[in-house]
Amino acid sequence: MSDIPGDLKFLSSHEWARVESDGTITVGISDHAQDLLGDIVFVELPEVGQSVEAESDAAIVESVKAASDIYSPLSGEVIEVNALLEDQPEIINSSPYEDGWIYKLTPADTGELDNLLSPEDYSDICKD
Secondary structure, three states, X not given: OOOOOOOEEEOOOOEEEEEOOOOOEEEEEOHHHHHHHOOEEEEEOOXXXXXXXXXXXXXXXXXXXXXXXXXXXXXXXXXXXXXXXXXXXXXXXXXXXXXXXXXXXXXXXXXXXXXXXXXXXXXXXXHO
16 A cells, blocks of 8 residues: 555545635545546546535445445545646546545535544554
């Protein structure tokens, strides 16, 4: 398994959240998740302006193996989606923590970050 960035928080379902300097949250799926999915062929992005709830489905990633719901790590409003994924969904396979982010949101309650897993705890889940 590749290195897990230390500035991320995770859901046990393999989504990550990064707190940006402006307080927004960037969301994607982990390297472990993209590896399990295999070659990603389509991403159904959320709508800008859409409200999402923590741990509820916000997007869908389809691979050659399966389709998988993407759950939101935090509640909030979607403020941006990664339009590159519409034509190049495989970016998630090659760069899950950087170029392959899925959406950004304005969090409703940053206290929800406390409910997420640390990189170390997430790494332990991936080993099991």
